[in-house]
Amino acid sequence: MTQTSPVLSVRDLSIDLRTGSGKRRVLSDISFDLAPREIVGLIGASGSGKTILSKALVNWIEPPLEIAAGRVEYKSNNILTVASGPMRKLRREIAYVGGDPMGALDPTLPVGYQIVEKLQAVAPEIGTAEARKRVVDLLDAVRIPSAKNRFHEYPSQFSGGMMQRALIVDALVSNPAFLVADNITQPLDVTVAAQVLRLLRELTERFDTAVFFVSSSLPVVSDVASRILVLEEGRIVEQQETTALVQHPKHPYTSELMAQIPKLWAEGAANVPASTGKEVVISVRDVSRSYSVRKRGTFASHNTVRAVRNVTFDVFAGENFGVVGESGCGKSSMMRLLSRLELPDSGQVLCNGDDISRLSGKDLLKFRRNFQLVLQDPFSSLPPRTAIGAILEEPLRTHGVPDRKELRQRALTVMDEVGLPSSLYEELPIGLSAGQRQRINVARAMVLQPKVLIMDETLSSLDQTEQFKLLKLFEKLQAQYGLTYVFISHDLAMVRRVCNRVAVMYLGEIVEIAHNQRLFFDPGHPYTRTLMSAVPTLEERRYHQADYLLEGEPPSPIDLPVGCSFAGRCPNVMDRCLTQSPVLTDRGSKDMAACFLLDEPINRDMRVVA
């Protein structure tokens, strides 16, 4: 560390939560320093008090929370005792960025105006013209394309990544001395998150800002922070330089956290055998689906969003098939097509040889029984006012099990299988943790004893520890019932751990399908390499961000570019990619990728897209 005096020093900070029956300590004896330009990371499982600590640093503790003891010193003032008037002046030097960019901006005002307003609130002496200029410059600095125009756009016109950048601008605009970043990468895709982290590192240099970076993922933190604090149950159990911590964790809790981090390339990262199934369960044949969306600002004209484009793949019985890609790449549309919530515009989805769009009546019910879906959001996917037992019995009733005793018995059995105590039978899902709720979701799918389970981002809202437990559960259920899983996810590390074969989607197309091992060690498509370079990991990367992670976001699926859709972000882009679109090319043993780099010598059979 540096010899300069710290920007911020926290001493013996303790915070209580006042509950109906007394007080509970949520943070105890927190002490650390934050030096200028330093990035200090904080990790911990959910519920360990990370957010409370980060709010305490900016004097934002509200009842029922209260400060029990300790000081947060900034410029030799204890900011916890500063009155609200002087505190407002201090706000220009202390900034906070939260994890929910959508919730932090007013949807009815253009983004730029909101930032200017904030700047003028903390620094009234700055004129409007000057403030605007400063905001536009900063928007430029965080690489928001055409910042001048974006200044006047509304939050709904920003993508998640751009919004998070705008919030960083919002925090940086008053040249703060330190910035508290609470879980800022949580809602973002890996590639966008990696871009934001890279940006954060540059900004500490450029603007002399110290950053307190909070996250639940150790790899993310170790990517940016020079020093890491580990928080367990409101106590800091370990505090070390990043490299030292990663190599020699001292506290058992840190080791435990590190053991749960999925590995990508290390020995034993994937505990799945190569897929052995011969029997095709689902066969997707050249499926396309587009949606028509009303054009902004008009009444009658529509844009066509091509969400899924000419997708073809097979899933074999008993295997784990993964579909990965950034948000907006068509994964969820694919899920809706697979589960027959929607029908494809063209192409077929075959299940055991039958086209599922033709099914109706009894056959459809039979298909539903064998094909179950576990949804993403553990909160909105359960009816809020139905008891858990009734939730689990409902699918059985739908499928004609009338006997109450049998219903109850089967619901209790499946609850037991997924690890829900049977005392929850008459309880409402309210008050359960995300992990427990996701178990109910799995149980609801399992109660029909399906053959195929489609997991639509089922684990992405859970923290590492819960993910780990649920993956164990999935393995157990698979061994017991011979299930086939289709994992739809943006989390490569999870896919690496459990999937036999993986399809990579980009802008509605499948750009690569490969076996697990091949995909991670010999990817055929530059986009796969980009994804891998962005995954937060503690391992030595095979693909470096400097080579593969280019700035920019996927083009809008409304006006698809001519040629290869990845050309705009591809490090290996050639002239040909801008005019022609590559098709999936066989790379042997059912592995395929769609890139011209592959078919140079052998295959000249490609489509020309006008």
Place this chain on the structure above:
Amino acid sequence: MSVLEAIPAKSVEPESIRGASISRRIWRLAMSSNEFRFGLAICLILLIAAIFYPEWSGIDPTKMNVKDRLIPPLFLQQGWTWAHPLGTDQIGRDMLVRSLVGLRYSFLIGVSTVALMLCVGCSLGMIAGYFGGKIDTVIMRITDAQLSIPMIILAIAVLGVSRPTIPAIILVLGLSSWPTYARVTRSVVMTERKREYVRAAQVMGASNFRIMVRLLAPLILPPIIFVSVLDVARMMIFESILGFIGLGVQPPTPTFGNIIADGRKYLLNAWWIATMPGVFLCVTLTSINLMGAVLERARNRIHGGAS
């Protein structure tokens, strides 16, 4: 996970499950409040009285007795008698029996009208909101058309042409007021049907009908039903209005409406004739509202996570 391992698979003891279902717990919580018991007691007394007292007392509500006319209620003015606890009207009919018989009819009309309104309004609103698109447009335009016809004019037109029997009155009142329910239901269903759990139910294989009836209806109807209790009173009053213009239940059958209509001429010297039905109406509705409010609160508490 440790909880799970503690409970072996086959020996699922019934004791480990909370004995009462959600709805039972709501009732139990409601029953534990004094307001609910009070409301229930009054409601039961009125109900028993309305069912049994007229027959048991043997007094004919339509029998005139000019000798005993305009007797005041107990203790309130000179000339009261135990034979007529609530007094008599201008032609000597017993007010207590008349009010109780009136309560029967008014209540019948009020409740069945509201039930009809709820049925028509909620099911149309549910269908419109759930399917959307053209179906929604058609149903909502019908709703708008219905809203634009003033209820009284519709009632006069229909009841003036046909005979004003009780079923006809229920039908007219019920069919004229459903659009509000249709609108409210539609807007709630429109937001709910986009939720993930509806999608989950579809994947389970549930038909649209099943989703509407078993999943959405239990979720959105309770608050609407709670509000509709207030409409029972409104409908009783509308029946009175119809009675007032001679299109309600025909005399000599007593309803609150025609008792009040008759009594208004004697307000100065026999105020109780018009007042008694009003008192009954007030007490009935208060007791229902008390129970409704407590039930609603209990429901919210249980659904909010209280055990």
